[in-house]
Amino acid sequence: MCFVAYRSTVFPQLQSKMEALLSSCKLFKHWPSILLGLLVALAIKYIKTYRKRRLRTSSWEQLEGTENVAVEFTLADSAIQPALEEKPHVPFVPGHNLNPNGGRRFYELMRGRRSVRAFNANIKPPIDVVEDCIRAAGTAPSGAHTEPWTFCVVEQLAVKQSVREIVEHEEQINYSTRMHAQWVTDLRPLHTNAVKPYLTDAPYLILIFKQTHGTTTDGRKKLHYYNEISTSIAAGILLCALQAAGLCSLVTTPLNCGPALRRLLERPTNEKLLILLAVGYAEDNCKVPDLERKGLQSIMVKY
């Protein structure tokens, strides 16, 4: 009873006091404007964070780390500079050796290419031949004509030995722990293992580096769009040229060796090893696995 009496007298007083306080307080009187202001501030903060994230996505680190992302640029904060200076456009001169059988002849040449893992250490092809092949590779198309490749030709035995030491050390670990059992099983028919005599027997090693970016004349970083695709195309042309010159080759991509080989050859950090190519003549008793190639009907789809 006592509590009911207390409620009926004290509560209405308290309630009216609270109402008076609220109606006198400017903060509560203007709550719709304050709420709107808060919402606008939040929206501005969100837009700023989103823009920063987009800029970071198009930053160098992102380009260097992943190759397969669509390159998206938000250059609002940096001055746009042309990748190429303005060049006049000149009449296109078609190839001189236009030959309807050229494709067939090229196929006949290329079907003879095989990966050779046993090289003749005593016969060294002339360096001019290798240079011509690298010239041919340098004619490859590249993203925005950035030519993002470096071909390091190693012929000194001491350097080849250092390359071999690095590769064999890493390959021991690759074969024993890094590579999945399925990978090791898939390689078994090729008779490959962690011992790589071809790295010292082959008269030339060509280490092909992709340049993740270049430098402009005023010292800024220059974007190398699709540097891995461009360098891979150049490497393909190099393989064809070596075959046309009668030389044998082996494409290798030794796992985890890139940084050590880059340091060995004192290449800058914007260069990443893509392919380590052994080049020379095959050993007399060289054997290759009896592989079959997919036929045209399996690799071409007509529409």
Ligand SMILES: Cc1cc2nc3c(=O)[nH]c(=O)nc-3n(C[C@H](O)[C@H](O)[C@H](O)COP(=O)(O)O)c2cc1C
């Ligand atoms: C991207 C790539 C990486 C390769 N890596 C290696 C390698 O690390 N070691 C090796 O002995 N062969 C390597 N090869 C050679 C392949 O095993 C060889 O091309 C394949 O077995 C087909 O044989 P063929 O080149 O005689 O046609 C590589 C080839 C390519 C295209």
